[in-house]
Amino acid sequence: MPALRTAIFLQSSEAAGRETVPDGPQVVPSSVGERRNETVSNRESSPVGDAAITIRGVSKSFDRSGDGGRLPALDAVDLEIRRNEFVCLLGPSGCGKSTLLNIIGGLLEPSTGEVFVNRKRVAGPLPKEVAFVFQEDTLLPWYTIVQNMYVALEFQGVPREQRDDRVRAALEAVGMTDFARYYPHQLSVGMKQRVAVARGLSLQTDIVLMDEPFAALDEQTRMVLGEDLSELLERTRKTIVFVTHSLAEAVFLSDRIFVFTARPAHLKSVVAVEEPHPRQPSFMTSDKFNELRNRLYGLLRAEIREAVRQNV
Secondary structure, rough: OOOHHHHHOOOHHHOOOOOOOOOOOOOOOOOOOOOOOOOOOOOOOOOOOOOEEEEEEEEEEEOOOOOOOEEEEEEEEEEEEEOOOOEEEEEOOOOOHHHHHHHHHOOOOOOOEEEEOOOOOOOOOOOOOOEEOOOOOOOOOOOOOHHHHHHHHHOOOOOHHHHHHHHHHHHHHHOOOHHOOOOHHHHOOOHHHHHHHHHHHHOOEEEEEEEEOOOOHHHHHHHHHHHHHHHHHHHHOOOOEEOOHHHHHHHHHEEEEEEOOOOOOEEEEEEEEOOOOOOOOOHHOOOHHHHHHHHHHHHHHHHHHHHHHHHH
């Protein structure tokens, strides 16, 4: 999958008429973020039938090496994600969360069922409507940060005259303006993940899919980036689907948390987090936060044990 993700950005030269990647904006840096539906999010919800993402009966299985059989990953998943909503996909390791994310984004086809993004059936990648932020930073090492940003914009077909402003605004939003001319190897892991988030923002899609973007970071750094992401969410009003294994991260960031069973995954429960964005650090030490995290652990404990049994 990392090769596929890198290829997505390498294809940009083909999609944009093999344009060369420019040095970037001339004005950076400048001096200047149980199958049960519960209470809906306190944020603005979309009308019925106007969800940002609709998933109907999606199942997925893969060829199983060695015996010619099939390995089921997802089992008849049905859910809707509202516009301007932050949702987390939470479940035991290997249950199919990333598989579902890739199906939403058009990188994988479901074995059965269908997915709709903005009422349109997904039949392939949607670079003008959906942006990805992966666990791997997918930055091209021979390009500077600002040039890496340009690659994504070329792939999306953004006109040259719009790129400078988009890149500048996105880097400012994550506090990385001063590092626009640096190369990836000169940045820390946390800084590279900030750039990955900035790249997703620069595409100006309504939907951003994030596959464990902070998994490689220490707990302190990932919670600070979570605070920044909560602030960005409130400012940009995007729809974000976020895969994580962290109970604390899910509670701190989400409007709703979709809890999945062990493989083959189906939706076990939906937990709402009634807390306004941007989330404050004090929320993490509140009784409400601890109660929600403990509730998630209670829902997942048996599923985690089953996932461990499957992998023995």
